[in-house]
Amino acid sequence: MNYTLNQLRIFLKVVQTQSVTKASEELHLTQPAVSIQMKNFQDQFEIPLTEVVGRKIYITDFGLEIAEAAENIINQVYAINYKTLAYKGQLAGRLKLSVVSTGKYVMPFFLANFIQQHSGVELLMDVTNKIKVIDSLENNEVDFALVSILPNTLNIEKLDLLQxxxxxxxxxxxxxxxxxxxxxxxxxxxxxxxxxxxxxxxxxxxxxxxxxxxxxxxxxxxxxxxxxxxxxxxxxxxxxxxxxxxxxxxxxxxxxxxxxxxxxxxTWSLIWLKGKKHSPVAQSFLQHLKENKAKIVEDQFNWYEDY
Structure with missing residues (x-):
């Protein structure tokens, strides 16, 4: 076996998206580049990882097991990187957010300075509709969610950011x-x-x-x-x-x-499950917002008052 981390990442993304085209878009690669790496990865296994029926790609049972192993390997690589940075005294880890679609015009401004100050923080932000945002929060898949309508089915805490x-x-x-x-x-x-x-x-x-x-x-x-x-x-x-x-x-x-x-x-509000034990990265981000949200609103959204 001579597969690379890059091949593992590409294969895992194809499994997650069920599409070479979508995987290439999310990885910011060309479709031919993804297809070539998928072929090189497949060539190292005697058992098919995927099969194509019509124009749709399906992941075989063997492929799903390999994808699970690939995800574990990639997570371990991230853990090594985070531990190295943490040992050097730098904040490191993942910050996971789920944001309603219109929130993409809001959240980046509240993230920018924090991400720039902490190069060891990896941002994972899913932009989707409200139902999926609330589902990801309820399933404890993210640290925070950004919504403009508070859910009435969850016990949450919140930080209001912007009208x-x-x-x-x-x-x-x-x-x-x-x-x-x-x-x-x-x-x-x-x-x-x-x-x-x-x-x-x-x-x-x-x-x-x-x-x-x-x-x-x-x-x-x-x-x-x-x-x-x-x-x-x-x-x-x-x-x-x-x-x-x-x-x-x-x-x-x-x-x-x-x-x-x-x-x-x-109101645009950042919300999280009540009682959630935040990671050091999530806790640091929340503190950053509490200290800086007024200035961010003043600097980035002053045009808002004209309407």
Whole structure:
């Protein structure tokens, strides 16, 4: 056997994503490079690790056992690196976060200085919808989660970071009155919704139900970016978090539609399971946020007050 750590990482990522294409994207490699390493890795075993049926790749039972062993080996390598740094007096280890999709516009600003100060910290951040975020927290798979709607099914602790504002948004081609329209105006607009499980969708639907509005549902999309591009194309309107449309507002590509009762205001909060025993890295990060969050908000989100 003459496999490399790189081959183990690539094979493990293919197993996790069930796709050579997705693995290449997450590893920032070309698809041919991943395929070549997969072939070189497979050539060292007489038993197939994978099989392809149609266009889909399946992992064999033997492949799953090898993937488990590969993960253990990689974790041991990380442990050696962390112990070396810790012995030298440096903070080292993994910081694992799960972030709702719109949170990708928020969390990096609260991470940047901490990661820059501690080169021995490895960041693992999963950006997904609210249901998966809460599941990962409940299963104790992450240190922290970032949400804009607190879960009512878990016993948690939290640190509030930033206010979240949702406005009705349309493209900038049609001029609108600066005087806020009535809530009933929404009933006449083709609306674009996020997918079920999205916190943005939950907030939007709660607002509509609370105001007893019957709306036209134009379409349902699975990311804020897809919603934004559809609005830019003139396909409809949606309630979007202000945090994700800064550039489009500045460039006059999108506009806020003034509606009485908007914006909807929630709070971006970092949450964790109550009683969780944090690792030194997680504890250090939490302390960093408590000490620096006000300055981060002032430096990075001062534009927020213009809306």
């Amino acid at each position: 979240n504002k949702l406005y009705l948004v349309g493209n900038a081609e049609n001029p609108v009155s600066k005087t806020p329209s009535t809530i009933e105006t929404i009933a006449n607009l083709p609306l674009i919704f996020r997918e079920k499980g999205s916190g943005t969708r939950q907030t939007m639907e709660s607002f509509i139900e609370r105001n007893n509005i019957t709306v036209q549902k134009k379409m349902e999309l699975t990311s804020n970016e897809a919603v934004k591009q559809s609005i830019l194309a003139g396909l409809g309107y949606s309630m979007m978090p202000l945090i994700g449309i800064k550039s489009e507002l500045i460039n006059n590509e999108l506009q806020i539609i003034p509606i009485k009762g908007l914006p909807i205001k929630t």
